[in-house]
Amino acid sequence: LHTRGEHVRAAELRRIAARLQGLSEREREAVEALSRGIVRTLLHDPVIRLKDLAGRGLEDPHAQALIELFDLRQLED
Numbered sequence: 001l002h003t004r005g006e007h008v009r010a011a012e013l014r015r016i017a018a019r020l021q022g023l024s025e026r027e028r029e030a031v032e033a034l035s036r037g038i039v040r041t042l043l044h045d046p047v048i049r050l051k052d053l054a055g056r057g058l059e060d061p062h063a064q065a066l067i068e069l070f071d072l073r074q075l076e077d
Contacts, residue, residue: 001047005039
């Protein structure tokens with residue numbers, strides 16, 4: 001889930017890269033840190049729930065719902 005979040009975060013930063021060109025290195029680092037923090041905060045609770053469900057296996061309906069919601073099919077392989 002964190003990997004998926006990081007991919008989305010990086011893709012969005014690439015998408016708006018032209019608008020970020022005028023930023024200083026320090027400002028760019030702040031944008032990076034902010035975006036990482038947002039992703040980490042958004043994913044915190046789902047990751048905790050996934051860890052709680054880990055012992056039940058991927059057949060558990062809650063695990064399946066998370067896999068579907070976040071398109072985590074590679075976990076099933």
